[in-house]
Amino acid sequence: MYPRHGCFNVYQYNSVGVLKNSPISAYSKIDRFQRIKNIAMRSAVYRAVSPWYSGMGSILMFHRVCPEELKSAIKGNSVLEITPQYLERIVLYFRKKGYRFLPLDEVPDALNGRLRGRHKFVVFTFDDGYRDNYLYAYPLLKKYHVPFTVYVTTSFPDQTAVPWWFMLDDLISKSDRICFIRDGEEFDLDCSSPYRKEETFYTIRQRILSAAGGSLDSLFRNLFEPHGIRLGDKMRDLALSWDQIVEMARDPLVTIGSHTRNHTALNRLGMRDLVREIVEPREALEARIGLKVRHFCYPFGSKYEAGPREFNAVREVGFRTATTTRLSNLFAGHRRHLLALPRIWVDGNVEDTRDLDLLVTGFMPLLLNRFKRVVAD
Ligand SMILES: [Zn+2]
Known part of the structure; x- marks a missing residue:
């Protein structure tokens, strides 16, 4: 969990x-x-x-x-x-x-x-x-x-x-734009300025909070893996x-x-x-x-x-x-x-x-x- x-x-x-x-x-x-x-x-x-x-x-x-x-x-x-x-x-x-x-x-x-x-x-x-x-x-x-x-x-x-809040931070910090598909809905989020980065963090965070169990797994895979961020790696650095x-x-x-x-x-x-x-x-x-x-x-x-x-x-x-x-x-x-x-x-x-x-x-x-x-x- x-x-x-x-x-x-x-x-x-x-x-x-x-x-x-x-x-x-x-x-x-x-x-x-x-x-x-x-x-x-x-x-x-x-x-x-x-x-x-x-x-x-x-x-x-x-x-x-x-x-x-x-x-x-x-x-x-x-x-x-x-x-x-x-x-x-x-x-x-x-x-x-x-x-x-x-x-x-x-x-x-x-x-x-x-x-x-x-x-x-x-x-x-x-x-x-x-x-x-x-x-x-x-x-x-x-x-x-x-x-x-x-x-x-x-x-x-x-x-x-899975410390997703820090993984999301890494992803947003290095991106100007984040695109992913969730439940058939396409997200295209602007991360080109500090304010937009905070806003994007908040938007994705809300998505993660409303997901659960298996759907959270697929959301994480869609979000992080295309950008080379693997689920297990961050925890090894952090914990x-x-x-x-x-x-x-x-x-x-x-x-x-x-x-x-x-x-x-x-x-x-x-x-x-x-x-x-x-x-x-x-x-x-x-x-x-x-x-x-x-x-x-x-x-x-x-x-x-x-x-x-x-x-x-x-x-x-x-x-x-x-x-x-x-x-x-x-x-x-x-x-x-x-x-x-x-x-x-x-x-x-x-x-x-x-x-x-x-x-x-x-x-x-x-x-x-x-x-x-x-x-x-
Ligand atoms: Zn705590």
Whole structure:
């Protein structure tokens, strides 16, 4: 089964109203969101909310870490990619602010006030299992002794996933025009400018999302194979290998968490498949690394893909924590919601710690969550 779409995607920023309609309306909404951020960034007034909204700490959400020249051309993908230089600036940003770098396993104790000292804490998490986490993030975080978690989708190291969102990026980047036939309908899409490339990405993405099973196979073949892009190749470049996962798991600095097998939106599954997606990949991970896997991350993770039924299923299986993509810092009240912990998204399209500051102080979360502090449901 293929992931329904690229992991956590700019078009999926439901909380800022994106996803619907055309790329034009999507971009105008992102622009509006960006305008508020730009105005706030120009003055430091937004920091006034920090005592109420920065909380006890934050869990940061990352995906890929790769050099600038390897970043995707399409913004919907490059939002998931930060450079190693920016990752280093983020570490220094939190160090300067006096945050304590915490492994995920200590978050329940931190929320229960059982840790010594009154420092705020920050937790680094990386979703999906990209090879660049091992190549670029791991050495850098080791240098600064920063603990971190990698949430592995097991179809990545198993090489059975098809990361079509990056393959589509490759195809669009190198093409001025893409033609293909789908269900008798002929598509002739313009990719001659950056805007047209984004638009074409969005159009094909919609086609992929509405396809399923065997029809998705034939769509991928029609789309990619004439251009010499083979389905298995990209995953080999992108995914962590089992050896790399095992090596990192042996380091006390690294926690391996589970992110299902197929990266499916869990609320679209029947109960049997839901339990299978939660239980089996965890067993597979534990068998490989020889350690208990106590932490889970919901694919996509917004309220449109994970809710009370999924939280309960994860609780039944005995995970210690689980993270969503709801956007918020952590407050004492989150100790009652350890299986629905919100995170702070690190935006690869805006590599500026002032942008991060707007999130960590709680300014953007309070606007998006309408002043609600404990975001969990
Ligand atoms: Zn993911």
